[in-house]
Amino acid sequence: xxxxxxxxxxxxxxxxxxxxxxxxxxxxxxxxxxxxxxxxxxxxxxxxxxxxxxxxxxxxxxxxxxxxxxxxxxxxxxxxxxxxxxxxxxxxxxxxxxxxxxxxxxxxxxxxxxxxxxxxxxxxxxxxxxxxxxxxxxxxxxxxxxxxxxxxxxxxxx
Numbered sequence: 001x002x003x004x005x006x007x008x009x010x011x012x013x014x015x016x017x018x019x020x021x022x023x024x025x026x027x028x029x030x031x032x033x034x035x036x037x038x039x040x041x042x043x044x045x046x047x048x049x050x051x052x053x054x055x056x057x058x059x060x061x062x063x064x065x066x067x068x069x070x071x072x073x074x075x076x077x078x079x080x081x082x083x084x085x086x087x088x089x090x091x092x093x094x095x096x097x098x099x100x101x102x103x104x105x106x107x108x109x110x111x112x113x114x115x116x117x118x119x120x121x122x123x124x125x126x127x128x129x130x131x132x133x134x135x136x137x138x139x140x141x142x143x144x145x146x147x148x149x150x151x152x153x154x155x156x157x158x
Contacts, residue, residue, distance in 0.1 A: 002032065002158045004148050011157060018133040018150035022090065025101050026078065026108030031088035032144040032158060033059040037137050039125045042070040042093075044077065046124030051077060055086030059107070059145070061137040063130035064093030066111065070118045071096035075104065082106040088145060092132040107145055 008015055036058050040046050050060055060081070064072050073089070074097035081089060088107025094114045095101060101108055127139040135152055137143070142153045 001030070002144060002146070004144055004146050004151050007144055007151055007157060011153065014153065016135040016152040018135045018152070020149055021111060021133050022109035022150065023112065024109055024147070025095055025098050025113075026088065027103055027105045028088065028107040030146040031059065031107030032142065033057045033087040034156075035059055035061050035137055035139055035141050035143050035152070037061050037063070037127055037130050037139045039063045039128055039130050040072070040123060041065050042067050042118050043121045043123045044072050044118045045120055045122045046126060047072060048077060048080065050126065051081040051084060051086060053084060055081060055084050057087065059087050059143045060089040061130060061143065062089060062091045062093065063132055064091060066132065067093045068112060068114065070094065070116050071114050072110075072118060074117070075100035078104040078106050078108060090143070090145070090150065092130075109145060109150065
């Protein structure tokens, strides 16, 4: 079992360390995997499409531009991701149904909660580099998350 603090001590500046802006919401606080990125503003159409695919060994990183207006996912979406093996999701935005999301075996880090759901406009872009929390998330790199934070590596280290 890894700890982000130990990973950082062992690899120092080879890792990016995300700013401590996220709250833990999922049933797993410790998760890691290959990054898959999504850029989507207040529309979770592509998030659902990603969670419908095999996510074993993967973490979805969603840039919703820090929106505090609409939740990018809730309990149904979290359950879908977990059922398809996704390790976790990091959202630069909000979620909803947080009490139920806490019971789903998936890592979920997001900024906050809000009851309002997204609109469906079929808008989003997969696998593009996204920057938030003082780091650059790139599909194919690796993310490690636990109670102490999030670190990113260009290659698998666990």
